[in-house]
Amino acid sequence: MTLAPRWRKLIGDFGATRGRIALMLAALAIGMFALTTISGAYAILSREIARNYLETNPASALIDVGEVTPEILATITADPDIAAAEPASIVVARARVGEEAWHRTLLFIVPDFSSSSIGLTFPEAGSFPPADGAVLVEREAMGFLGAVLGEQISVQTSGGTTLALPVAGTVHDPSLAPAWQEQTAYIYLSSQTAAQLGLPLAPELVKVIVRDAALGQDHIDGVVSGVASRLRDLGATVHQVQIPPVNQHPHQSQMNGVLGMFMLFAILTLILSAVLTAAMVSALLAQQVRQIAIMKAIGGTSRQVGGLYLAGIAIVAALALAIAIPLGLYGAASFAGLIAQLLNFDIVSPLVPAWLVIALIATGLLLPLGFVAVPIRKATRATVREALADQGIAADALRNDPIQRLLGRFTGIDRTLLLALRNAFRKRGRLLLNIGLLGTAGAMFIAALNVEAAWQGQLVAAANSRDYDIEISLLQPVSAIRLSEALASVPNIADLRPTDLISAAAGREDGLMLVRTYPDGGHGSLSLRPLGSLPADPVFLAGHGEDASAIVLNQQAWNLLGRPPLDAPLLLAVEGRTVAATPGGIARQILTPATVFIPPELFADLADHGGGATAIRLDLADDDDARVAETASQISAALTQAGIAVEQLTTEATLAAAQSGHVAILIIALKAMALLMAAVGSIGLAASQGSSVVERTREFGIMRTIGASGGALMRNILAEGLMIAFLSLPLALLVGVPLGYSIGQLVGTLSFGLPLPLTVSLEAIATWALILAVGSVLASLTPARQAARLTIRQTLAYN
Known part of the structure; x- marks a missing residue:
């Protein structure tokens, strides 16, 4: 053909x-x-x-009634807008393997595994359902606890009962974040096994599926709040209603x-x-x-x-x-x-x-x-x-070019470098393209490292803003005297401050405590603390905390509650009660859940803890990471020996580990995207240098004729590539810094409810400059070798 x-x-x-x-x-x-x-x-x-x-057939809502009776269940299922309902319990406890550290744990108590149809888990290994006296562990929690199939896990409940239970199998619960992210283990067990732990045999929650949930969040809220109101009319106590975002993973x-x-x-x-x-x-x-x-x-x-x-x-x-x-x-x-x-x-x-x-x-x-x-x-x-x-580029055009005339006045620098600089500006469209390509790649790379530096800076700022080294959440209120006695023998404790907290939600006219959260209790939860729990010198984003009768919200709570205005009444719901309070300020708190700080008299009235504390904050004499970990272990052992049940022990290390996992993949992906753009930029530079060699063939012939060596020509091309690359650095900085700030706003808001601060990493700039130098040399190397191999005969024969 x-x-x-x-x-x-x-x-x-x-x-x-x-x-x-x-x-x-x-x-x-x-x-x-x-x-x-x-x-x-x-x-x-x-x-x-x-x-x-x-x-998983996730529940549209969880209604906490304290004790599920047949009458309560019948009332709920009789509602025509309820498609299904079944009882369950979710209990906060702690667990460990052997003599390892205790970990906060959620016990998901299932009355009947064979008939359960709401909030399903999927068997992974071992026996399902578990026999009485055995448990199932969520697959990601196995590594978090350091457990293996068939091994025993010690579980401790709020009453202080500790029981070793064998792991019968593992399950997968896609509705939960990995255990290491939330620093919480997930264990599934039957009601009979829960009774062995001293827990009530009767379930405390009702999981419901709302019919026609696709109609949206307002429809679900209306149906569930109507059911809860009817339960209250029948004399039942509705402690809380949890309604997660409809059909949406956390x-x-x-x-x-x-x-x-x-x-x-x-x-x-x-x-x-x-x-x-x-x-x-x-x-x-x-x-x-x-x-x-x-x-x-x-x-x-x-x-x-x-x-x-x-x-x-x-x-x-x-x-x-x-x-x-x-x-x-x-x-x-x-x-x-x-x-x-x-x-x-x-x-x-x-x-x-x-x-x-x-x-x-x-x-x-x-x-x-x-x-x-x-x-x-x-x-x-x-x-x-x-x-x-x-005729291509006319000689007159070059002579009349103001940039070329300006560069021609430079004296006292290496002629090869001057020639490279003048040639770089010969075709400014091509130069601008190369600067744009490399500058965009550099902006992405610098932005990624700036975000990483800002993130690490927030972790440091969070640690510095706290006036304690360890915080311990307790499963039951304990008196300050008992806590002091239990920890009196633990060295390295400089100060011990009992504190308190309770769960709350945005107030409603019907008085229901409706929280927009998931079964794990996170991703939308709200806590109340006494005003004294604020740091000694809090940083306020708005307002102030000088009014002793006003409340203070941290930025997470402010966002969660819909950014209410200051100095205007705000309704809060706590255990069936609705109280009105006036926000006086918004405090900046990093790595802290959504919290509202209220006057101590109001807190005591709402909490009803009999003067006991549900949390301890400890300031250590030696806050070295290794020493903190050692002291934390000693504190946990002392509290256990005193019969005080701990929910969670939190240090800066555990906080940082939990949070950093959320952003690690983002930083890696940003760097990968930057390197892909850098590859495109290097290709552009290589193509530009190849074209330059072709266009300057006769020029190189003249240079060879008057004695220039192949090495000099090669050095000229390499120098031109380096100059073009480093001319892109200002653009990379000009775009990369605001780009990093914009990404930091997104990442910080998702993670902390607060944008990450503007951060410029000198290490990022230096690293990118090194990448530019290496990349430009590699991109220019082949064209430079081609120029060095040109003979005088080849250059004169070129047309």
């Missing part, structure tokens, strides 16, 4: 510039790989997190927000790749100006010539897709797997929807063609006369 002359020319043109075509292919492949990975992961995770969560909104941000960055990477491709096509056509004129002179039309080059780029784009789509789909499945592990759910199917693959293919073809159409149209629309008269 004989190819038409125009196709033979296209093959010849691409073959003569195969290095540049290879760079074009690589740039498009990288851009499509980034977009395929992120969009594919988004599609997989959005589908799978919803599937995992909904397969971390779904945070995941969607972060992945949406990555999607924008991936689209930007592909756009930069397409822009780079257009620039390389423009450089290629600049060398074909006269050939295009000849083709038009013998009868070729602008459409035919333009279509020829568009077809060639379409082939390159198709090859890039053939490489990027399979790799991107693999990357999407891998990235989705990492996120799923972080959020404790399974990927049932790693397949990306067919419509998304089709959309990616269309994008990967049409976007580059749209960008390259501009230089192709410009080159093919020129008349034959204009094309034959083209």
Whole structure:
């Protein structure tokens, strides 16, 4: 088969510039790989997190009535808007393996595993259901506790009863965050096993499924609050109603927000790749100006010539897709797997929807063609006369260029470096493209490290803002005298301060304590503490705490309660009571749950703890990390020996470990995205330097004629690459600092309810400068070698 002359020319043109075509292919492949990975992961995770969560048949609400009686259950199930209801209990305890440290634990008590249909768990290993006297452990909690199948776990309840129970099996509960994230273990047991621990045989909660839940949150709230009101009319005590966001995993909104941000960055990477491709096509056509004129002179039309080059780029784009789509789909499945592990759910199917693959293919073809159409149209629309008269960069134009004249006045610096600098500014469009590509990559990298530095700074600020080293939550109120006696023998305690807290919620007109939280009690919980629990010198974001009759909210509580105005009455619900209080200030607290600080007299009236404390704060004489851990172990042992049941013992190390896991994958992904952009920028620099060598061939011949060595030419190209790279550094800083601040606002708000502060990491700048230096040398090395190998004969024969 004989190819038409125009196709033979296209093959010849691409073959003569195969290095540049290879760079074009690589740039498009990288851009499509980034977009395929992120969009594919988004599609997989959005589908799978919803599937995992909904397969548990999550409760629309949990109604805490203290003791579930047949009458209460009958009243609830008789409501036509209730599709299903079943009793259960969730008890806070603590557990440990052997002599290891105690860990806060949630005991999920299931009256009948075989008939349970709401809030399901899925067997993983061992026996299911567990025999009486044995327990099931959530799979992620096994590693957190250091447990193995068949081994005994010691469980201690609020009454002080401690019992060793064998692990009969493991289960997966996709509705819960991993145990290590929440620093809480999850154990499942029967009512009979719970009775052995001294817990009431009668369940305390009713899990309900609201019919037509798809109607939305207001519908569920209305149905459940109506049921709760009827229960109160019958004389039942409704302690609390928990209604989580409808059909939404606890971390779904945070995941969607972060992945949406990555999607924008991936689209930007592909756009930069397409822009780079257009620039390389423009450089290629600049060398074909006269050939295009000849083709038009013998009868070729602008459409035919333009279509020829568009077809060639379409082939390159198709090859890039053939490489990027399979790799991107693999990357999407891998990235989705990492996120799923972080959020404790399974990927049932790693397949990306067919419509998304089709959309990616269309994008990967049409976007580059749209960008390259501009230089192709410009080159093919020129008349034959204009094309034959083209002389490239005119000497007069260079002489009259103000930047070139300015650089020509520089004296006292190495001529090779001066020549490299002048050449860098010879084609300013190409220079700006390279600066833009490398500057964008640098901005992403600097932003990622700035966010990481800001995060670490917040952890340090959180530690410095607290006037204690250890906080211990107790399962029952204990008098201050008893606490002091129990810990009197523990060394290293400089100060012991009993404190207190109770659960609360936003007040309602019907008096119900309705909390927007999940069965684990987190992700939306609100606590009340006495005003004395505030640090000695709190930082206020708004208002102040000088009014002794006013309440103080930390920023998490302020956000949770809908950002109420200061100095206006705010309703709070506590155990069936509704109280009105006036916020006087918003205190800045990091790594602290949503808390409202209220006057001590009001707290004592609401808490009814008989003067006992449900928490202790300890200031240590030696707060070295190792010493803190040792003291924490001694404190735990002393309290256990005194018969004081502990819910959770928290140090700065445990807080940091729990929080850092949430942001680690974000920082890693940001760095990976920055490196992909850096690869595109390096490709652009390599293509630019290759074009520069071709354009300066005769110039290099003159330099060789007057005695320049191959090493001097090579040094000139390398110096030009370095200068271009470092010219991008100001742009990287100019964009990276505000970008890091914007990302920090998102991350900080999701994590702390407060944006991360503006942080500029000098280490990030230095690291990126090193990457620029190494990357520019590697990108310029091949063109530099080509220049060094040019002979005088080759340069004079070049046309």
